[in-house]
Every structure is written in structure tokens, then in C-alpha cells.
Amino acid sequence: MSPLSSSSADLPVLRGGMVGMGMIFDETYAPFFEAAEFGVYDATTGAFRVELAGAATRTGDRAEIYRKRRGLSNFGNHAGDDAVASLLVSGIDFLCVASPDDKHFAAARQGIEAGRHVIIEKPSVLSLEELDQLVALAREKGVLAKVVYHKLLDPDHKKLRTLVADGVLTHVNNGYCSLLEPKSISGSQFAAWITGRNPGTYVAVHYLKLIDFTFGGRLKSVQCSGQRGLVGPKDGPTWDSTQLRLVYEYESGREAAFDIHTSWVTPDNFPGYVEQEVQFRFDNGVWNGHSRKRGVELTVEGRTPHELKTTINNHYNGSFLEPWNERSRRGYGIEVIERFAREVAYVELGGEESGRAARLAEMTARDYNDLSADRQVVAAVQAMEAILAKAAAGEPNAVVEVNGRFGGMALFLPGRSEPEMLYQGTV
Numbered sequence: 001m002s003p004l005s006s007s008s009a010d011l012p013v014l015r016g017g018m019v020g021m022g023m024i025f026d027e028t029y030a031p032f033f034e035a036a037e038f039g040v041y042d043a044t045t046g047a048f049r050v051e052l053a054g055a056a057t058r059t060g061d062r063a064e065i066y067r068k069r070r071g072l073s074n075f076g077n078h079a080g081d082d083a084v085a086s087l088l089v090s091g092i093d094f095l096c097v098a099s100p101d102d103k104h105f106a107a108a109r110q111g112i113e114a115g116r117h118v119i120i121e122k123p124s125v126l127s128l129e130e131l132d133q134l135v136a137l138a139r140e141k142g143v144l145a146k147v148v149y150h151k152l153l154d155p156d157h158k159k160l161r162t163l164v165a166d167g168v169l170t171h172v173n174n175g176y177c178s179l180l181e182p183k184s185i186s187g188s189q190f191a192a193w194i195t196g197r198n199p200g201t202y203v204a205v206h207y208l209k210l211i212d213f214t215f216g217g218r219l220k221s222v223q224c225s226g227q228r229g230l231v232g233p234k235d236g237p238t239w240d241s242t243q244l245r246l247v248y249e250y251e252s253g254r255e256a257a258f259d260i261h262t263s264w265v266t267p268d269n270f271p272g273y274v275e276q277e278v279q280f281r282f283d284n285g286v287w288n289g290h291s292r293k294r295g296v297e298l299t300v301e302g303r304t305p306h307e308l309k310t311t312i313n314n315h316y317n318g319s320f321l322e323p324w325n326e327r328s329r330r331g332y333g334i335e336v337i338e339r340f341a342r343e344v345a346y347v348e349l350g351g352e353e354s355g356r357a358a359r360l361a362e363m364t365a366r367d368y369n370d371l372s373a374d375r376q377v378v379a380a381v382q383a384m385e386a387i388l389a390k391a392a393a394g395e396p397n398a399v400v401e402v403n404g405r406f407g408g409m410a411l412f413l414p415g416r417s418e419p420e421m422l423y424q425g426t427v
């Protein structure tokens with residue numbers, strides 16, 4: 001770490017707090033905070049610094065290791081039931097919620113209620129009712145409420161969206177996406193919180209967002225099947241793999257269907273490690289994306305594929321020796337968090353107090369990460385979870401209709417004439 005220069009020590013500071021300090025903290029938040037403590041420059045705000053003020057976690061163990069390793073003297077390590085509340089009173093400007101997905105809502109609500117800007121890891125929350133509450137509360141408190149979908153910043157996905165937005169690729173008809181995580185994720189990394197969870201909520205959500213954000217349209221229906229027996233019992237609530245199908249309708253009245261397959265029981269020595277593949281078929285073209293065909297394949301005796309990855313994604317959060325011999329960690333996984341910090345800075349440091357409401361409205365209108373623009377993605381997640389819960393309870397093959405004959409989200413089971421309403425309002 002190089003010491004702060006006297007000029008950067010004088011910069012305005014934004015203090016951030018973490019909820020959860022697990023794998024995603026190590027991969028993206030840590031490198032972001034470690035770079036931003038020396039200053040971020042934005043043309044709209046001038047330079048500012050970001051400090052990691054503390055963390056709220058279940059046990060405090062990993063936070064303590066991190067605090068010691070980095071020699072942080074002003075870092076608050078908050079653990080246990082009141083951890084988020086005590087992190088909030090310690091004085092922070094924004095809260096990053098990176099705890100397990102079924103814990104996002106409670107922490108985010110606490111943060112927003114306390115008047116702090118909040119960013120939540122994907123999936124933002126697990127129901128539209130929770131989303132409605134957070135969006136309304138953020139409006140009332142005058143803060144940003146955002147969600148991280150870093151795949152939208154992947155250069156390949158930016159190119160896809162550019163070709164769609166520019167009309168080079170016209171009308172998507174259908175497509176598939178698959179994201180396969182290794183067994184180590186379900187077996188050890190997430191063992192503490194995996195019961196009752198499924199890989200669809202964890203990773204299909206990346207593609208739900210990509211499809212929703214890139215192609216727009218109106219979500220019409222959701223179906224999902226899945227398999228059990230490896231992570232948990234074959235008739236239990238914990239899923240090894242899921243196959244999700246969404247149908248969208250576009251302004252033209254034409255439809256598209258997307259299949260998203262996910263798993264977290266792929267063998268650990270599979271060369272893809274996290275294997276990602278998409279194909280979208282348009283009226284006039286086909287987009288094929290494959291993580292293992294993006295370019296690099298690395299073999300190091302005794303080290304790949306476990307300690308070092310065989311097919312490394314150098315665009316997400318790579319560690320580099322720069323040509324000018326500085327060490328760096330960069331990539332779209334880190335950039336997406338820095339973007340949020342710039343948005344907070346724009347609101348708080350971007351001009352006179354009298355203009356704050358207009359600046360807040362401008363940042364809230366960014367639909368790539370604003371919670372208010374996450375409706376169809378949260379609806380799909382909620383529908384998928386409800387369908388899987390029905391299947392685990394012995395009632396498989398449900399379909400959820402979105403804004404259809406019964407309005408809102410209606411779950412239909414085979415053989416039943418009346419649906420079960422998952423959400424009454426318009427999605």
C-alpha cells in the first residue's frame with residue numbers, strides 16, 4: 001500500500017459499510033475499496049476518497065482477519081444480531097449488502113431507513129412486496145437503492161446491447177443461457193446457508209437481468225423444473241440444478257422464449273470452472289457467447305484447475321502486473337461497484353445542496369442498477385422460488401402467469417382451475 005499523498009488526504013471522503021464479507025467481498029468489494037481509498041476522480045464531482053468504515057457479519061471472524069491483514073485502525077467489526085444497526089450508527093454514507101440472498105431485504109431496509117444509500121448484491125430481494133417496500137422507503141428517505149448485476153458491464157454484453165439498441169440485431173425470438181458452478185460452491189463455500197436454496201436464484205438471475213435489460217419487453221410467464229439429491233435429499237427443498245423458462249412479449253406483439261439452465265454441482269475439476277454460455281437468435285442473426293471460448297486456456301502443473309483457473313476470465317476481476325510495473329486488480333466486477341460510488345458522490349458532492357434532489361432523481365433514473373427497474377427480474381425469481389417450493393411440497397409443474405388474466409402474478413397448478421396469487425399489483 002502506498003501512503004496517501006497530502007493532496008489525497010484532504011479530499012472529501014465517502015464512508016462505506018459492508019454487510020457480509022464472504023467470497024464476493026474478496027472478489028470485488030475488497031479491490032474496489034483498496035483502490036478507492038487513494039481517490040477516485042469523476043469529472044462531475046472532482047476527486048473524492050472512499051473508506052471502508054466497517055462490516056456487519058454473522059461471526060466477525062473473516063472481518064477480523066481482513067482488518068488485521070490490512071492493518072486498518074478505523075475499521076468497525078460488528079457481529080451478531082445487532083451488527084447492521086451498530087454499523088449504521090458508526091457513521092457511514094453508503095451500505096453494501098453482500099450477505100446470503102434471503103438476508104438482503106432486512107439489511108437493506110435498515111440501511112435505507114437510516115437514510116443511507118444502499119447497494120445490494122444480486123438478486124436484490126426475493127419478492128415484489130419486498131422490492132416495493134425498499135423502493136418506497138428510498139424515495140421517502142431521499143437515498144439511492146441499487147443492485148449489482150456486473151454482467152451488464154461485461155464488454156461482450158455491452159456489445160450485444162449496443163447491436164440491439166442500434167437495430168443491427170432485430171427482434172430476439174428465443175435463446176438459451178447456462179451457468180454451471182462447481183460442487184465446491186454448494187458443498188463448502190455456501191454450505192452454511194444452502195438449505196432451501198437453489199442455483200437459479202443464485203446465478204440464473206444474472207441472465208434474467210441481461211435478457212430483461214438488453215431486450216426490454218414484458219414478462220408474460222415463468223416455468224421451472226429442477227433436480228435434487230446431491231446437495232440435499234431428493235425430495236427436500238434444496239436444489240442441485242434448475243431449468244427456468246421465461247416468455248416475453250415485445251411492442252410488436254411478438255413473443256420470445258428464453259431457457260436458463262443452472263447448476264452448482266458440476267465437478268470441481270471441470271475446465272470451465274464457472275461455465276457460462278449464451279445463444280440468442282434474432283430475426284436476422286445469432287449471438288453466441290461462451291466463457292471458455294473467450295480466449296485464454298491456462299495449464300500449470302499441480303495448480304490448475306483448482307488453485308488457478310484453466311479458463312480465466314481476465315475481464316471480471318483479474319490481478320495484473322501493469323506494463324508500468326504496478327500491481328492492480330481490475331475488471332467489470334470492480335467497476336460496477338465504483339460506478340455506484342460515483343453515483344453516490346454525484347448526489348452528495350456534485351454541487352449545491354439545493355440541487356441534490358435533481359441529482360438524486362438523475363441517478364435514480366439509471367435503470368441498469370436502480371431497484372425500481374428490477375421488477376421483472378424479482379418477479380421471475382419470486383415465481384421460480386414459488387414453483388420450486390410447490391414441487392418440493394409434492395405439486396410439480398406449476399406455471400406463473402404475469403400480468404395475465406388474473407393480473408399480477410398468478411401461479412397455476414395442473415388440475416386446478418383457480419390460481420394462487422403471488423402478487424396482486426401490476427408487475
Ligand SMILES: NC(=O)c1ccc[n+]([C@@H]2O[C@H](COP(=O)([O-])OP(=O)(O)OC[C@H]3O[C@@H](n4cnc5c(N)ncnc54)[C@H](O)[C@@H]3O)[C@@H](O)[C@H]2O)c1
Nearest residue numbers: 020021022023024025056057058098099100101103121122
Ligand atoms: N455478483 C456475483 O457474481 C456474485 C458472486 C457471488 C456472490 N454474489 C452474491 O453475494 C452475496 C453473498 O455471496 P458470497 O458469495 O459472498 O457468500 P458467502 O457465503 O461467501 O458470504 C456470506 C457472508 O454473509 C455473512 N452473513 C451471513 N448471514 C448474515 C447476516 N444475517 N447478517 C450479516 N451478514 C451475514 C457471512 O458472515 C459471510 O461473511 C449473495 O447475494 C450472492 O448472490 C454475487
